[in-house]
Amino acid sequence: MSTAAVVALTAIALVAGVSTIIGAFGVRFARNTSDFLVASRTVHPVANASAISGEYLSAASFLSVAGLILKDGPDALWYPVGFTAGYLALLLFVAAPLRRSGVYTVPDFADYRLRSPALGRVSAAFVIIIGWLYLLPQLQGAGLTVAIVAPGWPSWIGVVGATVVVVVTVVIGGMRSITFVQAFQFWLKFTALAVPAIVLVLFIGGAHRPLNRPAPPRFPADTTVAIQTDVALEVTQAVSFTADGVLDGEPRAGAVRWGAGRHTVTKGSSLEFPAGTAVPVPVGFPVRDSTWLTPLSGDAEHQMLGIYSLIIATFLGTMGLPHVLVRFYTNPDGRTARRTTVMVLAMLGGFYLMPAALGALSRLYVPQLLVSGDTDAAVLLLPTAVLGNGFFGTALAGLVTAGAWAAFLSTSSGLVVSVAGVLSTSPTLSPRGGALSFRLAAVLAGAVPLVLALAATQLDLAQTVSLAFAVAASTFCPLLVLGIWWAGLTDRGAIAGLLVGGVSSVTAVTLSLFDVAPGGWVGVLLARPAVVTVPAAFLTMVVVSGFTASRLLPDVPRLMLRLHAPERLGLSPDRVRQPD
C-alpha cells in the first residue's frame, strides 16, 4: 500500500475517532429524552449555525459539485446555488414560525397544526423515505472515497465503516453530542476544501494552461483508466491508445485508434492513454473546453427544463429535509432561528466558493475521470495530480479525504437522528417511547440505507441527493408553507397533497435510480420531477382543503397566532420544558 493510501486511511480513522470521542464526551450532558433529541436548547447560535452547515454539507456538496463542474461547466453551479438558496426559502417561510410552534419534526408539526394522526403517519413515512434516500449517496460516497484513496480496497468497506461510526455516535450521544460533532465537522470540511483550493490556485498561479481552448481537455500525463461501469464516449479528435477489454462491443487488446464519433466501452476494460492525448468525454456533455466554459453547453436535451426543475427542487426542498428542521429546534426562539439561518447563508456561501474553483482546476489536471465516470473523485485526486506524490501533495490529499469523510459522517448522523427520532416517537413502532427505543431506532435507521447502498447502482452523488430534495420539495414544502401561512389548510387537503406530490416524485425518483427512465423530456422530468410534482402538491392541498373546509379546526386562529407572535407576548408555550 502506498504512502498516500496510508495517510488517507489514517485521516479517515482520525475523523471517525474524533467524532466518536466528541460524541461520547457530549453524552455526559444528556439526561433525558428531550436532551437527546433537541440538545437541551442551550446551543450558541454560532455553534448552531456551524452545526446546521456541517450537517447540511454532505458528500454531494463536498465531492460531487466539483465533479459535476468538471463534467458540465457552469450549469453544475446551479447545485450549490440551489443548496444555498434553499436556506433563504427556509428563512423566509419556515424558520421562525416553526421554532415558535415548539415542534421539531414535520410529523409533529402536522400533528400540532392539523391534529390528524393519519397525516402524522403519512408525514412520518415521508421523513423516513427522504432520510433513507439522502443517506444512500452519503454511504456510497464513503465507499467511493475508500476505493479511491486505497486502490484495491473494495468500496463496501467504506460503506460499512461509515454506517458503524454514525450509528455508534448517535447511539451513545444523541443530538446533544451531535451538535458539537457537526460544528466541528463544518470547520473541518471548510478547511479541507479551502486549504487545497487556495494552495492549488497559488501554486498554479498564472502558469496554468489556458482553459479557453476550442479543443477537448488533454491527459496531463500517461494515464491508465479502469472502466467500472459501461460508458458512452464522444470523440472529436482521433485518439490512439492501448486498450484491454471490450470496446464498441468487440473485445480488443493492444493499440486502438478511435476516429471522431461515439464509442462505447464495457465495464472491466482498461484504457491506457499517452500524455497529451485528447480526452474522450461522456456523451451529452460539452466536449471542447471553450464550450464547456459557457452555460447550456453540451448536446443533452431539454437542459433548460432540467435546470429549472433543479432550481425548484433545491430552493424548496431544503425546508423539508428532516435533519435540517430538527436542528432549528436548538434555537432558543424564533428570532434566533432567523439569525442562525442568516449565519448559515454566510457559511454556505463561503464554503461553495471552493468546489467551483476546484472543479474548474480538475478539468485541467484530472480529466481522466471523464472517461471512467468517477467525476465525484475529482477533489480527492486533485492535490496529488497538481503537486505530485511528495509531502505536500500527500498531506493535502489526506486533508481532503478527512473532509470528505467528515461530510459523510455529519450528514449521515443528522439523518440517522431524524429518522430514528421519527421511528422512536411513532406510536405504532414503539409504544413505550423513551431513550432506549431511540437507540434501537438509530440502529434500524442506519441498517436499511446500508443495505440499499450496497445493492443499488451509483449515480453522481449530487444527482441522488437532488432526488431527495425533489421528494422533500414535493411533500413537506407545501405542507409547511401552507400550514404556516394559510389558515384554510385542512387535514384532508394536506394528506391528499402529500400523497400526490410524494407518490409522483418517489415514483419518478425510483425509475431514475434504477435507470429505466426513457429519453427525451420524460426522462428529464423523471430525473428532476420537481417542476411538475411541487405545483401539483400545492394545488392538491389548496383544492382539497377548499372542498373540506368544514373540517377546519375551531382554534386555527390561535394556532396561527402562536406561530407568528413574538415570544415576548408569551403566547407560544414550548412543548419541551425549559431546562431548570
Next chain:
Amino acid sequence: MNPGARRLAAAHPTTDRDPDAHPFHPRQTTPPGLEQAGLEQAGLEQYAPDQRAHPVDADPDSDVLPDVESIRMRKELRRRVHADHPVEPAGPRPPLSGGRHARLDAEGPVGRGPRLAYVPRHAVSTPGPSAVSAHSPTEQIAMPAPEVTDITETIQIAPAVDTAAAIDPGSTGAGTPAETLPPGKRVRVVLSQRKGAPPRPVQTVVDMQELTQVGELLSASLIRSQLNLAVRIGGIATIALGSLPAIFMIFPVLGRVEFFGLRLPWLLLGGLSYPFLLGLGYLHARSAERLEQIFADHIQN
C-alpha cells in the same frame, strides 16, 4: 413621548382617524385628547392603560405606606383618565369573580397543548436567548392578599424599569431591574402595591390571549404583513436567479463576457449569488424582527 406610548394611544377605541395608520390595528383610532393630555412623564405613560382599564376602583390605598409621591401621581392619573374615559370600554373581560387577573382556567382552550397562561406584560422582558421568562421567580413577588383565595395568584409588582426594558429593543433583559436602571434617572413608581388591586392587563393583550375579534384581526394583519415581506424578498431572489438561465439562453454572448478574467456565468453563479442571497436573508431577518417589534409594542402598550 416614546413610540410605545404613541401606539398605546392609538389603541384606544374612539372615533377619530389616526393619520399615520398603524399596520397592526384594524380600526385605527386615536382618543381625543389623550395625546394632548400631557402624559409626558414616562411612568405616567406606562401606567395610563392600567388605570383606564379599571377606573371605578375604590380607593384601595388607605392602609398602604404613605408613599406621597405615588398617591399624588395616581390621583392625578385617575383624574385625567376619568375625564377621557368615563365608561369602561366594552368587550370581553375576564370573569370578575376570578379577581382581575386574566385567568383562563374556565374558558381556556379545551384540548391538547399547554393552556395560554396569563402573562402580565411587565413580567415579560425583551426576547433573547437569556431572557427572563414570565415564570422566573425573580420577576414575581407573591403577596398574600386577603381576598385572593387562589394560592397561585400572585400580585405583579410592575417596576417602571421592566417596562423600559421591554420597550428598548436593544435590552437583553438578562439583568435584574436594579442593574439595568441607570441610577437616579427614574423614580420607582409603585402604583400597584395595593391590596387586591393588581394591574389589569392591557385590553390588546387580553384580545390576543383570548383571541377576540380584535385579536384575530390583529393576528391576521401580522401574518399578512410577514407573508408580504417573505413573498417580496423571495420574489426578488426568484426573479434575479431564475432569469439567469433564460438570459444566458437568449443572449449566448453574455455567457462569454469576461470580468476580471472570469466569465460572467461563473462570476454570477460561482461567486456573486452567495453575497446576494446573504444580503436578502439579512434584510428579511431585520425587517421581520422589526415587524414583530412593532406588533409586540402595539399589543403590550
